Amino acid sequence: MSGNANPFEPPAGGLSLYLHVPFCERKCPYCAFESKVPSEGEKDLWLEMVERELHWWEARIGRPSLATCYIGGGTPTVLSGPEWARLAEMLESHFTFDADAEVTVEANPNSLSADHLLFWREWRTTRVSIGVQSFDDAELAQLGRLHTAARACEAISASLASGFSVNADFMFGLPGQTFRNWARTLSQAAASGIAHISLYQLTIEPGTEWGSMPEDELSDGYLPYRWAQWYLPLKGFGQYEIANFAKYGHESRHNINYWKEGDYLGIGPGASGHIKGWRYKNISGLSRYSGSLKKGASAIASGERLKGSRRASEAAVLALRMKQGIEMEAFAQKYGSDEESRIIKLLEAFPEDLYSVSGNRISLTPKGMRVANRIWSELV
C-alpha cells in the first residue's frame, strides 16, 4: 500500500498511465465523458484495440516502469472478471511497475462485485475510487444513478475490508440539493472509513441529456463547497487540491502527477496524455479509435506543445490547483526568472486574502481556491 510515501515527490519511475474504459451500465443525464453502454462484442473490440495501442507505444518508448496507474471511465466495473484478467495481463506485458506503484481502479457501487475486489487484491491494486455521488437516495435517483445510498455504503465497506485505500466521489450544486442533504452526505462520508474524498460541482455540458437545462437554475455552489472546505479538514481530510481532500498520506499521487506536469500516457478512446511537454488527445469514439488502430496508425487525434509564456502559464495554473502552490525557485529554473516575475506580478494584483506567500511558495488560500477560475484566467 502506498501508505505514508510523500505524495509530492515526483513518481520515482517518472511515468503514469491513465487507461480509459469507455463503457457504463447506463449513461447518466449530466455526463459528457467518453462513455456508452457497450453493445455485443464492443468490450472485446476495445480490449483488442488497447492491446494494439500499447504495442504502438512499446515500439516507441519501450517497456517503462509505472509509478502510478489509473483505470478510469466510464465504469471499469462493467468489465467482467475474465475481462479484467485479460486487461491486467496486457498491462503486465507492456509495462513494469515500481515496487510502490499506486494503482487505482474506478468502481461503480452498482456493478462492483466481490469478484472485482478479489481480483484487484491479487493484481497490485492499491486504491479503489467509488462513484458514490451522494448518500441521499432522492438525489441519486435524480442523477440517474443505478445505486442507492445503502448500496454505496456496502461498496465502501467491502472495498475497505479488502484492504484498499478508498476514495469516493461526490457531487454538489445539484438542482434542489439542500444544504442539510449535503452536510449529511459529507458527514457520512467522513465517518465511513474512506481516506480520500473528491468533490465535483454539477456542470451542464452541451450534448448531454441535461444539456438544455438553463445554467442559471443551478446554484453557484458556494455554500456546499465552502462547507466542505471548513468541515472536511476538521474530520482529518486536508484539502490538498481544488477538488480533493485526503487523510494524510492518502493523497492521490496519480492526480498530483497531473498538476506537477509529470509524464503520463493516456490509453483508450478520448484519453489524454502528456510526455515531456507534449500534450496529446486520443481519437474519440470506439469505432473511429479502433478504425485508426486497425490501419496500423496511432490513436492520437491531436497534440500540442506549448512554448514560452504559455507553457509557463499552464504550469502555474496547474500548480495553483494544489495547496502546495508554485515552488518559485524551481519554477524560475524551469521557465526563467522573467516568467517567474510575470506570474508573481499577476498574482500580486489580486486581493491579498486570495493568495499566500510562504517561504519560497505561492499558493491560493482556501478563499482563493473558491475563485480559482478567475485567477487562472488572468494567468493564461
Next chain:
Amino acid sequence: MILDKIRNFSIIAHVNHGKSTLADRLLEETGTIDGRNMKAQLLDMLELERERGITIKLVPVRMNYTAGDGREYILNLIDTPGHVDFTYEVSRSLAACEGAVLVVDAAQGVEAQTVANSYLAIDLNLELIPVLNKIDLPSAQPDRVKKELEDIIGINADDAVSVSAKTGEGIADLLERIVRDVPAPSGDPDAPLQALIFDSVYDNYKGVICYVRVVNGTLQPGKNIRFMATGRDYELDEVGIFRPDMVKVSELGPGEVGYIAASVKSIEEARVGDTITEARRPATVPLPGYRKVKPVVFCGFYPVEREDINQLREALEKLQINDSAISFEPENSAALGFGFRCGFLGLLHMEIAKERLSREFGVDLVATAPNVVYQIVLTNQDIIEAHKPSDFPEQVKTEEIREPFIKLTIFIPEQFVGAAMQLCQDKRGTYVSMDYITPERVRLTYDMPLAEFILDFHDKLKSCTKGYASLDYDHIGFRTANLVKVDLLLQDEPVDAFSFICHADQAYHRGHAVVGKLKELIPRQLFEIPVQAAVGKKVIVRMNIKAVRKDVLAKCYGGDITRKRKLLEKQKEGKKRMKQVGRVSIPQEAFLAFMDVTKSEEK
C-alpha cells in the same frame, strides 16, 4: 444634351410613407432596372438602410423615359433620407433639383416631416408634385388627405397624383406629371464651369467620388478642375452617371447629374456644398452652397483595446468621407484612454455611425452616453462651450449654465393629446401652442431642452401614442437652466466616462437609477466595488457590487488539461472585451447605462 429634356427631381416624404418603394417602381417603369434584378429598396445601398427600412444616404439615379409626347427624357432622381436627423441631407439633395415629388400616405395623412420637407422644397424654389401613395389600402382617404395638404401646407392638391407604389397603379401618370411639371434646368454649356457637389463617397481605387449637378459649362475627363473653396486644382480622371451603378460617360453638360473622380485623397479637399469650376477659365462666383451643418449631439467613441486607437481614427476618417455631417476630435478620458469626441445630427445618426464603424470597419468600440453642447458663463463672464461633462468647470467658478433648446412640432390624433402633453411636461418642455388641423388631428408645439429630446423622446412619444405621432424640430438657441454635473465613482475614483449632466431636480433620481444599472451591469469581481453618484463633493447615492465568492469548477478529468486551458482562455477573451478602468472590468453596455436607465423608466 438638350436641357429641356432633362428633369431633376427628389422624392420627399415622412418616414414610412413609401418613398423607397415608389422609387423602386419608377426604376422599373422606366426600364432602368428590370424586374429580375430588382431587390426591394434598391436605392438604399447600405445594408443598415434595408434592415431598418430607412434611407440614410442619398443615392442618385438616371432614368430614360419616353413620354406621352413621344420624346425621350432624362429623369434624374435624387433620393433623400426621411428621418428628422437627416433634414440637412434632404436640403442638399433638393439644391440639385428643380422639382420634388411630395409623397403622402393616403391613409395616414400629412405628418410633421411632410410639412418640414415641403417647406424646405418651397424655400429652394422647387416645383412640388403632391402624390397620394397607398391608395390601394382600404383605409385610404384621398379626399381628407388632399384637404390636409391644402389646410396645413397651403399647396393646391386638386390634381395630386394618386398612386400605389405597391401595385404600380398610377406610376405612369406620375412620370408624365414629372415631365410636365418639373421645370427643365437652365444653364449655358459655353459659360465657365459651375458644378455643385451635393454628396461624396470614398472609393479605395478612385479616391473621393463627388456627386455633382452641373449648372453651367461641361465636365470632361482630362480637364483641369478647381474646387472653389480650397482653390486646389485636379485633373479630372472620370465622369459618369448613375444607372444606378456608376457608368462612365464622355461628358456631363448643364442640367446633368452624375459623378466625377479626380484622385482626390481626402474629404477636406472636396467638400460637399463646394462648387467645381475649370482651372483654366474659372467662374467668378461659386454656386450658393449650404451652411456647414453643426452637430448637436456628442458622444465619446473609444477603442476597446487601447492600441486600436489608430484603427478607430482611420475608420472615422473614412466614415466622414461618406458622411460629412460627422465631426470628431481626439479626446482623452482618464478612464477610457484615448478616443474621439464625435458630433452627430441626432441620436439615430449616432447609432448608425456606431453600427457602421463596427460592421463596415470592424472596429470594436465603447460609446459613452450622448450629450448636447452646453454654454457655460463663468464668474469672470467668459463663456465656454462644453462638449462633454468633463468640460464643466467647478461649481464655484460657474455663473450660469445654458443648454440648447428646440421648438418641437408634434402631429397626433386628438385622443393622444393628453399623453403627449404629459410626456412633454416630464421632459421639461414649455407649452407653446396647440391647434386642431382637422377635427381629429392636433398640432402641438413645445419648447424643449435638446438634451431631453435626444435621450429617448422619440421612442417614448411613439409608445405613448401607439405609433401615431410624428414630429419635427428646429433649433432655437440656448437658454439658462438649473443644471448639475453628476459624477459616478467606482472604488471612490470618479470615472469621467460615466459623468452626466442633468437638471438639479433629477440628479438624485437619475443618479440612483444609473448606480443601480451599473450595479446590475458590472459583473462581480474579486473585490468589492463601491459605486457612488456625487454632485460636486456630495455623494448622493451609494451601492456596493459584492465580490465574487465562488468561481471554480474542479472537473479536469483524466488529465485533459488542454481542454481546461482552452476554457480558461475563452473566459479571458470574454474579459478582454470589457474595458479596464483601474482594477475594474466594465462591460461595454455599462457606458450607455444612463440611456438604459431612462429607457427602462417607462416600463
